[in-house]
Amino acid sequence: MSARSLPETALAEAAGIAVDNGIVVDGQFRTSDPNVFAAGDCCNFQWKGARVRLESWKAAQDQGAHVAVAMLVGADAYAKVPWFWSDQYDLTLQVAGMFDMTRAGIRRETRDDTAIVFQCDAAGHLIAAAGIGPGNAVAKDLRILEKADRTRCAGWSRRIGRPVPEPQAPPESRLIRHRRDRCTTTARTSKTSAL
Numbered sequence: 001m002s003a004r005s006l007p008e009t010a011l012a013e014a015a016g017i018a019v020d021n022g023i024v025v026d027g028q029f030r031t032s033d034p035n036v037f038a039a040g041d042c043c044n045f046q047w048k049g050a051r052v053r054l055e056s057w058k059a060a061q062d063q064g065a066h067v068a069v070a071m072l073v074g075a076d077a078y079a080k081v082p083w084f085w086s087d088q089y090d091l092t093l094q095v096a097g098m099f100d101m102t103r104a105g106i107r108r109e110t111r112d113d114t115a116i117v118f119q120c121d122a123a124g125h126l127i128a129a130a131g132i133g134p135g136n137a138v139a140k141d142l143r144i145l146e147k148a149d150r151t152r153c154a155g156w157s158r159r160i161g162r163p164v165p166e167p168q169a170p171p172e173s174r175l176i177r178h179r180r181d182r183c184t185t186t187a188r189t190s191k192t193s194a195l
Contacts, residue, residue, distance in 0.1 A: 027077025039063035097128030
């Protein structure tokens with residue numbers, strides 16, 4: 001099961017600012033009004049050729065810092081790798097990058113109670129990874145993706161445990177099940193503030 005929040009864009013719409021699944025921004029998070037910036041859950045921005053809106057405190061924090069630099073001295077286009085984590089009972093789910101739902105993932109077990117699923121693009125570069133395990137057990141492996149998004153899949157996958165023989169289907173909107181259903185997610189819809 002998956003959940004999403006709906007951006008509150010009424011203020012931006014009333015000001016005549018472009019809105020499409022959030023407030024539309026450029027690489028510096030500038031809106032269609034060049035004097036207004038937006039960051040966080042409410043904005044829709046360009047990342048690796050696609051328009052996305054991220055619902056994560058980490059993304060909002062990173063975007064806010066990027067906006068501050070862009071407003072003060074100018075900045076390159078935003079390029080931070082999306083990253084988030086969520087505690088699910090005694091386990092932690094961590095995700096870095098954005099999975100392409102049309103491509104299969106590769107699963108590796110890093111130890112008995114920890115697994116990582118990752119995905120590579122056609123050129124063999126790592127584009128996304130997700131891991132689940134107790135505490136921060138998978139954090140180190142996923143941070144590699146966040147810091148070096150041009151990592152080659154072949155080299156990275158050899159370092160993170162043993163392969164699991166059966167291929168994994170792409171992630172879908174479904175309950176996360178791990179260790180005999182001890183971990184499940186719940187759905188909730190909320191509104192986020194704009195500007």
